Amino acid sequence: MAQNQKGGWAAYLVFGLAVFLAFCLVFERQIVLPWILAWMGHWHPLLLHFPIVLLLMAIFLGMWGKKVPPALLTVAVLTALITAISGFFLGKEVVAKGELLLWHQWLGGGVALLAALWYWLERIKIEIRILSKAIMLLLAVGIGFAGHYGGMVTHGEDYLALPATGKRESIPENPLIYKDVVFRILEDNCIKCHNANKQKGGLVMTSLEGLLKGGETGTALIPGNPGKSELIRRLLLPVADEEHMPPEENKPLEKDEITLLERWIALGASDTVRLNHLDIAEPLATLVRGLMEPDRLEKWTTLPELTDTTLLNLATEYLTIRRVASNTNALSINVYHPPEYDPKPVLALERVAANIVELDLSGLPLGQKELDMVAACTNLEWLELDRTPVTDSDMAKLENLSQLALLKIYETNIGDSGVAILQKMQNLKYLYMHNTRVTEAAFERLRRTNPKLSVNRGMGKDLLGYVPPGDSSQLEL
Amino acid sequence: MENKQQAPDNPLKVNRRHFFSQLSVGIGSLALGSLLIPDLFDRGKDPVRGNPIGIPHFAPRAKRIIYLFQAGAPSQLESFDYKPSLLTRMGEDLPDSIRKGQRLTGMTSGQESFPLMPPAIGFKQYGQSGAWVSDYFPHIARIVDDICIVKSMHTEAINHDPAITFFQTGSQVSGRPSMGSWLSYGLGNENKNLPSFVVLTSRGEGNSQGLYSKLWSSGFLDSKHQGVLLRAGKNPVLYLNDPDGVSRSDKRHLLDQVSSLNKLHLAETGDDEIESRIAQYEMAYRMQMSVPDVMDISREPEAIIKLYGEDCQVPGTYAANALQARRLAENGVRFIQLYHQGWDQHGNLPNEMSAQARDVDQASAALIIDLKQRGMLDDTLVIWGGEFGRTNYCQGKFDPANYGRDHHPRAFSIWMAGGGVKPGLSYGLTDEFGYNILENPVHINDFHATLMYAMGLDHERLTYKYQGRRFRLTDVAGNVIKELLA
Numbered sequence: 001m002a003q004n005q006k007g008g009w010a011a012y013l014v015f016g017l018a019v020f021l022a023f024c025l026v027f028e029r030q031i032v033l034p035w036i037l038a039w040m041g042h043w044h045p046l047l048l049h050f051p052i053v054l055l056l057m058a059i060f061l062g063m064w065g066k067k068v069p070p071a072l073l074t075v076a077v078l079t080a081l082i083t084a085i086s087g088f089f090l091g092k093e094v095v096a097k098g099e100l101l102l103w104h105q106w107l108g109g110g111v112a113l114l115a116a117l118w119y120w121l122e123r124i125k126i127e128i129r130i131l132s133k134a135i136m137l138l139l140a141v142g143i144g145f146a147g148h149y150g151g152m153v154t155h156g157e158d159y160l161a162l163p164a165t166g167k168r169e170s171i172p173e174n175p176l177i178y179k180d181v182v183f184r185i186l187e188d189n190c191i192k193c194h195n196a197n198k199q200k201g202g203l204v205m206t207s208l209e210g211l212l213k214g215g216e217t218g219t220a221l222i223p224g225n226p227g228k229s230e231l232i233r234r235l236l237l238p239v240a241d242e243e244h245m246p247p248e249e250n251k252p253l254e255k256d257e258i259t260l261l262e263r264w265i266a267l268g269a270s271d272t273v274r275l276n277h278l279d280i281a282e283p284l285a286t287l288v289r290g291l292m293e294p295d296r297l298e299k300w301t302t303l304p305e306l307t308d309t310t311l312l313n314l315a316t317e318y319l320t321i322r323r324v325a326s327n328t329n330a331l332s333i334n335v336y337h338p339p340e341y342d343p344k345p346v347l348a349l350e351r352v353a354a355n356i357v358e359l360d361l362s363g364l365p366l367g368q369k370e371l372d373m374v375a376a377c378t379n380l381e382w383l384e385l386d387r388t389p390v391t392d393s394d395m396a397k398l399e400n401l402s403q404l405a406l407l408k409i410y411e412t413n414i415g416d417s418g419v420a421i422l423q424k425m426q427n428l429k430y431l432y433m434h435n436t437r438v439t440e441a442a443f444e445r446l447r448r449t450n451p452k453l454s455v456n457r458g459m460g461k462d463l464l465g466y467v468p469p470g471d472s473s474q475l476e477l
Numbered sequence: 478m479e480n481k482q483q484a485p486d487n488p489l490k491v492n493r494r495h496f497f498s499q500l501s502v503g504i505g506s507l508a509l510g511s512l513l514i515p516d517l518f519d520r521g522k523d524p525v526r527g528n529p530i531g532i533p534h535f536a537p538r539a540k541r542i543i544y545l546f547q548a549g550a551p552s553q554l555e556s557f558d559y560k561p562s563l564l565t566r567m568g569e570d571l572p573d574s575i576r577k578g579q580r581l582t583g584m585t586s587g588q589e590s591f592p593l594m595p596p597a598i599g600f601k602q603y604g605q606s607g608a609w610v611s612d613y614f615p616h617i618a619r620i621v622d623d624i625c626i627v628k629s630m631h632t633e634a635i636n637h638d639p640a641i642t643f644f645q646t647g648s649q650v651s652g653r654p655s656m657g658s659w660l661s662y663g664l665g666n667e668n669k670n671l672p673s674f675v676v677l678t679s680r681g682e683g684n685s686q687g688l689y690s691k692l693w694s695s696g697f698l699d700s701k702h703q704g705v706l707l708r709a710g711k712n713p714v715l716y717l718n719d720p721d722g723v724s725r726s727d728k729r730h731l732l733d734q735v736s737s738l739n740k741l742h743l744a745e746t747g748d749d750e751i752e753s754r755i756a757q758y759e760m761a762y763r764m765q766m767s768v769p770d771v772m773d774i775s776r777e778p779e780a781i782i783k784l785y786g787e788d789c790q791v792p793g794t795y796a797a798n799a800l801q802a803r804r805l806a807e808n809g810v811r812f813i814q815l816y817h818q819g820w821d822q823h824g825n826l827p828n829e830m831s832a833q834a835r836d837v838d839q840a841s842a843a844l845i846i847d848l849k850q851r852g853m854l855d856d857t858l859v860i861w862g863g864e865f866g867r868t869n870y871c872q873g874k875f876d877p878a879n880y881g882r883d884h885h886p887r888a889f890s891i892w893m894a895g896g897g898v899k900p901g902l903s904y905g906l907t908d909e910f911g912y913n914i915l916e917n918p919v920h921i922n923d924f925h926a927t928l929m930y931a932m933g934l935d936h937e938r939l940t941y942k943y944q945g946r947r948f949r950l951t952d953v954a955g956n957v958i959k960e961l962l963a
Contacts (some may be wrong), residue, residue: 015499016506023510031513281904281917286960296536317669317763320809325536325933334809336668339766362807386851408852432852458850 010074011123017081018116024088025109033092041089048087048150051080052143055115059136068122077112077119084112087150100153107146114139171292177278178208178271181288182264185257189246208271223269226262235261260287300330303355303379310352316345324357330379332358346370349377358382362408365389371397384408386432392418399424406430410458416442423449434458532663537933538897538962539858540667542660543802543813545841547833548641549686549820550863552882553890553911555596555830558628559609560911563595563869567877571870575912582635584823584872585883591870593910594880597827606901613834616842617892622901623845623854624861624894625961629905629914632865632886632921637686637821640864640886643921645692647950654696654941656925657812659950660932661702662695663939668809669760670767672705675810677798681819681836683829688816697943701753704814707801709793713772717765725765732758771808774800785843788836796840803847806857820863823872824881845894858896858931865889869911888914897931899963922955930957 024031033041054076058068087108091101118135171180186205194205194215203215211220214230221229234245235258246252253261263284267273278285306329315321318338324330333356335346347369349356353376361370362384371390374383375397383401386408395418398404404425409418415437422428423446431446434457446453491499554560571591585591600609604622617624634640639649646653654662657674666673676693693704707713719728736755743751774790777800782789789796795817802813817837822829841861848854866889867882874880888907894900906916919927926936929950936955940947 012499012502016502019503019506020510023507024513027510027514031510033513037513280899280902281960283960286962290959320667320669323533325533328536330536334667336670336809384852406852406855410851430852430855432850434850456850456852 010078014074014077014081014116014119017078017085018113021081021085021088021109021112024085025106028088028092031092033089037089038093041086041091041093044083044086044090045154047079047083048147051076051083051112051115052147055080055111055139055143059140062132062136070122073119073122077115080112080115084109098153100149104146104149104153107142107149111139111142111146114142171288174275175288175292176271177264177273177275177284177288178269181291182261185253185261189250189253189257193246208269211269221265221269223265224267226265229265232258232262232265256287256290260284263287297325297328297330300324300328300357300379303329305329306331306352306355314345314348314352319345321349329355330357331355332382334360335364337363341365343367343370347373349373353377354379356380357403360384361388363387368394374398375400377401379403381427382406386410386412388412390414395419395421401425402427404428408432409436411435413437415439419443419446422446422453426450428453431455532939533933534935534938535933537931538856539895539931540856541806541809541811541813541858542657542896542928542932543806543844543857543859544656544815545799545802545837545844545859545861546641546644546814546816547820547837547861547863548688548816548818549637549683549822550640550865550867550884550889551820551833552596552822552826552830552867553628553888554867554869554882555598555611555613555826556834557608557610557626557890557892558888558907558911559600559611560595560869560907560909561600562909563593563911566593566910567595568592568875571910571912575908575910577913579887580635582884585868585870588872591868592875593869594871594875594877594882597877597880598831604901606903608901608903613831614838616839620842620845620894623849624892625898625900625902625904626890626892627904627919627961628888628890628907629916629918630862630866630889630891630921630924631914631918634865635884635886637864637884640884641686641692644864646696647922647925647952651691652696653948654698654702654950655693655704655814656928656950657693657704657814658695658698658702659939660812660929660934662698662941663929663934664811664932666809667811668767670763671771671805671808671810672760672764673811674702674704674814675805675812676704676706676814676816677801678706678816679793679795679798679818679836681795681817681833683819683833684821684823685818686821688818692816693814697948698941699753701757704812707768707772709797713768714764717761717768719765728762728765732762767808771804772801774804781847784847786839789840795836796843799840799844800847803844803851803853806848806853807851822867822881823883825879826881827879848895854895856896858898858928859894860891860928861893862891863889885912887912893961897962899961902961904958904961917958917960919958919961920954922951923958925951926955926957927961930959931962 054072058073058076061072062068088105091105114135118132118139121132121135175181190205193200194203194210196204196206199215201215201217203220204210204213205220211231212223214220217230220231226232231245234243235253237244239248239252244252263282267278267282267284275285275288278288306323311321311323311331318336320334320336322332324332331352333349341364343366346361346364346366350373353373356377357379359374359377359380359382361374363386364370366385366388371394374380374385378400380401381403383398383404383406387410390409390412392413392415395414399421402425405427407422407428407430410432411434413436414433416439419433419436419438419442422431428450429452431453433455443455443457447455554563569592571593576591596611599612601612601618602609603618606622608621608626610618610621632640632643634643634649642651643649645655647656655674657676661673664673674693678688690706693706695701695703705714708715712718719725735758739751739755742748743755774797781800785800786796788794789800791797795815798815798817802815805813817833819829819833819836845854845859848857848859866885866887868885870882872881872883888911904917905914905919907913908915929936929939936949936951936957940949942948
């Protein structure tokens with residue numbers, strides 16, 4: 001390819017980038033990116049506009065029968081390769097790639113490599129018109145689909161779909177199992193083909209009567225017998241099976257969703273049973289509660305980014321710092337009492353104050369500065385200050401910890417004015433405060449303003465009535 | 478180079494120089510790409526060794542576990558699984574339709590008949606949950622609303638050693654890492670001044686079976702994950718204390734010198750076992766301070782001593798170990814394993830069991846109450862149970878006042894408390910003979926999977942590659958029983 005001296009470096013660059021891209025795609029699973037490359041991936045959404053325009057321009061000229069200017073093609077191919085590579089870098093940030101992203105990745109990579117092939121054919125001047133036309137056509141289609149899938153990845157699958165009816169409500173307190181849970185699963189997965197208008201297989205799933213009536217293959221469910229119910233049988237078939245539902249091009253139901261339907265049928269497929277009617281050990285109750293509960297991790301997605309190096313730098317032999325889960329920036333911190341107490345490591349936590357959701361300072365000889373640091377941890381949900389010299393005036397500093405759900409202040413000098421501040425903490429659920437100076441009256445006030453709060457005041461009198469072993473006669477309740 | 482532009486007859490014709498320069502770009506690009514694969518040329522090393530990435534897999538419910546292991550297998554029929562129908566069927570032979578060919582131990586396989594034996598002790602219902610508890614356990618009866626009783630545990634093993642090994646390591650054959658070691662490997666130390674896995678043993682008067690250190694071995698995991706046995710008395714950890722005449726500063730000086738030599742060696746060889754050795758020396762040095770501090774119960778208030786029972790002041794008793802367990806939990810030990818021996822009642826069950834229960838009843842309940850008032854039951858999971866259950870039929874001479882029971886793997890009871898487990902729940906159901914499980918069976922693998930889930934670990938993802946394949950605590954089985962968790 002040294003025929004054409006000028007632009008020789010560009011040919012090398014195209015070749016090199018193409019090989020690099022192919023390598024990345026093939027060895028995707030083994031690759032781990034350094035941060036700088038991961039950062040370069042963030043440019044993908046900007047870069048991608050260039051190859052789309054330039055390649056389409058080149059294709060347009062080519063299809064028109066015009067000569068594609070070599071400079072245009074070179075720049076178009078180079079940007080296509082760079083965009084694909086940056087997109088690959090960006091994609092590595094996703095833990096589990098969904099179907100959309102995989103399509104986008106392979107289509108985008110394919111477009112870039114195909115463009116490189118076109119470039120090479122042009123350069124070595126192989127002029128088979130039908131071949132280059134075919135490549136151009138393929139490229140145009142590829143760009144369209146790659147772009148469309150990319151759009152769905154960023155904007156959501158329904159972005160281009162026609163607007164649907166409003167936002168869905170969350171599951172209400174003590175829901176009706178059929179109406180609020182089962183029906184939603186059917187609505188999301190089945191009803192678009194099994195409604196009064198479409199009636200695939202003669203089955204209408206919009207009502208319980210419809211399900212019981214069934215379709216061409218008989219009733220869809222037999223109350224009390226999920227194993228014999230057509231609905232469950234079809235859900236459980238291998239995805240590739242003809243009879244599997246939903247049909248192959250749709251997302252199969254989650255394992256939990258199927259179990260939920262199974263248990264609902266096993267319990268009689270009632271449309272009146274509510275969550276509180278179910279036994280506490282019933283799997284259906286657990287599954288429904290799981291759907292109702294907001295994910296803890298979700299709440300933490302807005303916390304500032306943190307690197308592991310920061311965490312390593314803050315940890316000491318007596319201060320353990322860890323992420324609550326590996327995929328969150330929420331921190332859990334335990335500080336143990338060293339032989340010689342030094343407040344510095346605790347004060348250094350100020351840097352990550354917003355990230356701390358659990359903080360254990362039990363038994364440490366805390367000073368004013370440490371408590372100022374605690375006051376800065378505005379996302380704190382779990383705080384242990386038991387057996388510390390914390391005072392009533394220190395407690396006042398904690399006023400802004402609005403997320404606090406659990407607080408331990410037992411065996412401290414805290415009195416009535418110290419706990420008064422807790423009346424404002426509406427999220428506080430658990431309070432451990434035995435052996436403090438808090439009076440009965442203050443405790444009552446707290447209980448009145450915050451009825452959901454569970455206060456543990458130690459065993460106290462309970463222990464005095466503790467029955468010695470061997471004597472069970474008084475125990476019957 | 479001559480200008481070839483006039484002669485494009487064969488576009489694929491390349492000269493040698495061109496071929497090589499093109500090739501070098503290709504190889505260069507591949508090399509560039511290969512830089513993105515970490516330890517490409519480092520295949521000898523297990524990638525998950527040291528610190529497994531991505532852990533915890535999700536936000537944990539429990540941060541630590543206290544396992545009150547009742548070694549020898551306490552009878553479920555005299556503790557938590559109340560079977561009144563055994564009274565009406567007393568002396569009847571166990572029907573074959575119930576036994577279904579269950580393999581028996583050599584101790585009863587020769588017996589001509591299997592006469593059903595009701596419990597010699599009464600049962601009552603307690604608390605809001607209305608759970609049945611036998612009169613052997615009056616204190617545990619008072620905390621039934623805080624615990625979750627699982628009546629449908631089952632195992633495959635019928636003899637003590639394989640059964641207890643199964644519970645501890647997920648395999649009946651010894652050699653695998655213990656549960657505590659897996660958690661230490663997965664989650665690391667919570668407090669860097671104490672081991673993450675600690676073992677305390679005690680022994681009752683009942684018929685006992687051996688306990689071997691293999692039960693808390695780290696198997697093929699790094700030895701730093703093995704359980705550290707804390708002994709009763711003056712020297713909880715053997716060889717930890719300095720000999721007479723060696724001061725703490727002498728020791729520091731010694732360690733600094735040893736460490737600098739080790740670092741030289743490390744720089745030479747790059748062997749990370751040396752690094753781990755340096756860290757172990759440092760940890761032992763800190764343990765010289767932290768262990769006596771944790772073990773010293775002299776500052777525990779009178780009320781606490783009363784709560785656990787006076788026995789807790791006698792080192793080596795179950796009560797003392799239970800109190801110790803709370804102190805270790807408070808100090809960030811991740812897995813605290815207690816064993817109480819003496820639950821193997823092949824004969825003389827009523828007498829032995831009442832004595833065994835007296836050893837553990839008050840202190841077990843006290844531990845729950847104590848953890849609860851410290852707010853530690855929210856993130857500490859306590860487990861109480863043995864390695865299997867006992868038969869519903871009598872072993873040996875039929876005497877309702879003094880009978881024995883053989884090993885029974887098909888159904889037995891354990892209880893758990895705290896750490897995200899549903900309080901007041903009775904899970905699982907056995908038939909009226911107390912022999913087979915009717916509802917919600919929990920296999921040991923399921924039990925392990927559930928514990929790991931509570932600790933924020935996916936039992937299918939915490940693996941260690943050894944001898945050519947990846948191992949897990951649950952090996953190739955186990956389902957998380959989400960119904961047990963709140």
